[in-house]
Amino acid sequence: LAINKHMDILLNLEPVTSPHNLKGLRTLYDTVESHIRALKSLGVQAETYGNLLCSMLLNKLPQELCIIVSREVQGDVWELGHLLELIEKELEARERATANTNRETWPHYQTKKFSKPQPSISTLQTGGTSPTCTYCQQSHTSNSCTNVFNITARIDIIKRSGRCFLCLRKNHLSRDCNSKSRCHKCNGKHHISICTKNSSHNHAQKTPSDTELKQEQHEQTSESKISSDKPSRSNQSGNSGTKSLFTSTKTPILLQTAKATILPVSRNGKSGNVRIILDGGSQRSYITSRTQDLLSLPTERTETMSIKTFGSGEENLTTCDSVNFILESHTDK
Numbered sequence: 001l002a003i004n005k006h007m008d009i010l011l012n013l014e015p016v017t018s019p020h021n022l023k024g025l026r027t028l029y030d031t032v033e034s035h036i037r038a039l040k041s042l043g044v045q046a047e048t049y050g051n052l053l054c055s056m057l058l059n060k061l062p063q064e065l066c067i068i069v070s071r072e073v074q075g076d077v078w079e080l081g082h083l084l085e086l087i088e089k090e091l092e093a094r095e096r097a098t099a100n101t102n103r104e105t106w107p108h109y110q111t112k113k114f115s116k117p118q119p120s121i122s123t124l125q126t127g128g129t130s131p132t133c134t135y136c137q138q139s140h141t142s143n144s145c146t147n148v149f150n151i152t153a154r155i156d157i158i159k160r161s162g163r164c165f166l167c168l169r170k171n172h173l174s175r176d177c178n179s180k181s182r183c184h185k186c187n188g189k190h191h192i193s194i195c196t197k198n199s200s201h202n203h204a205q206k207t208p209s210d211t212e213l214k215q216e217q218h219e220q221t222s223e224s225k226i227s228s229d230k231p232s233r234s235n236q237s238g239n240s241g242t243k244s245l246f247t248s249t250k251t252p253i254l255l256q257t258a259k260a261t262i263l264p265v266s267r268n269g270k271s272g273n274v275r276i277i278l279d280g281g282s283q284r285s286y287i288t289s290r291t292q293d294l295l296s297l298p299t300e301r302t303e304t305m306s307i308k309t310f311g312s313g314e315e316n317l318t319t320c321d322s323v324n325f326i327l328e329s330h331t332d333k
Contacts, residue, residue: 002160002280003042006035010053019062022098025091028060030172033084034162041159042280050080057083065090134158134168134193142168143193154194156280165190255279261328262287262295270295276327287325297323 013031016024032053036046046053055078058066069086131141135148135157148154158165165174166181168191182188185195256278263271272294274287291297299321306315 003039003044006039006042007049010035011056013056013060015060017062019064019094021062022091022095025061025065026095027171029084029087029091030176032057033173034171036080036084038160038162041156043283046080051078054078054080054083057087061087134161134163142191145193151194151196158194160280165194167191168193259330261330262291263326263328264295264297265324265326267326287323292321292323295325297325300324 010032013028014024016028018024036053040046058069058078061069065087068090069083072086073082131139133140133145133147134142135145135154138145138147145154148157155165158168161170163170164172164177166177166189167179169177174189183190183192183195185192185197188195258276258278260274260276261271262274263269272291274291301322302319303322304317304319307318
């Protein structure tokens with residue numbers, strides 16, 4: 001659903017008809033790049049839809065700008081990344097020229113002095129607005145959010161919602177952000193709420209032991225042992241790949257869940273009800289070995305994967321069984 005939403009927005013962008021509408025062109029460019037970045041974070045590469053998006057994007061641009069961009073393209077094949085670079089280059093040149101023209105022709109008016117209004121009791125009572133957290137949408141600052149405490153989860157939310165890493169606002173990238181503020185912890189160019197030095201829980205975390213892993217997997221009904229998706233090229237050739245699993249922290253992380261019916265691909269044999277934990281940042285799907293045993297799911301193949309948890313610098317080489325199964329929704333949706 002998230003992928004379809006991003007594609008619908010890209011396909012239904014408002015066209016810009018005037019080459020002098022720099023604000024509209026900037027909004028169009030930033031929106032396209034923001035959703036392309038969001039699709040990439042969901043695992044959808046630009047090569048799979050680049051040709052279609054190039055044709056659509058050219059139809060949204062003024063004819064004058066299309067001619068200028070077309071002069072720089074060699075051959076009949078349009079590459080999405082190259083097209084965006086050309087549009088950005090032309091757009092920045094026009095913005096610089098407009099800024100210089102405005103400074104030269106800026107009218108000189110006689111300045112007037114205004115006294116600073118003194119705050120009254122009514123303005124003190126009604127003038128303030130409560131902040132809204134970027135991560136949980138509740139009434140507190142993003143830096144003080146305790147509902148989404150994990151830095152990796154916060155960064156994923158920022159990417160999926162197309163926000164700036166510096167000011168957390170939408171519709172622009174951090175490199176185009178007008179904010180001059182920096183992180184108060186490390187003086188880096190990012191928001192303090194995603195700083196890795198923000199608190200002790202964000203420091204490098206050790207990989208959990210087998211006992212801790214089994215205990216946490218049993219509590220969350222998500223023992224990550226058996227992979228159920230199609231093998232990557234590296235797995236088909238026998239090479240081990242790095243797969244991200246999860247981070248063992250004392251702070252709870254809230255994930256979406258769902259209930260479904262699991263059954264073999266042949267639809268013959270045992271079936272059962274399971275709870276699914278949805279993790280948008282995971283590269284694999286996992287079921288518990290207990291579920292495999294209960295349903296008697298046959299092992300299709302055995303894969304050796306180098307599993308690296310978030311926040312850990314160590315990799316664990318693990319041999320996993322790969323199985324196939326079918327999930328059916330209880331609501332048929």
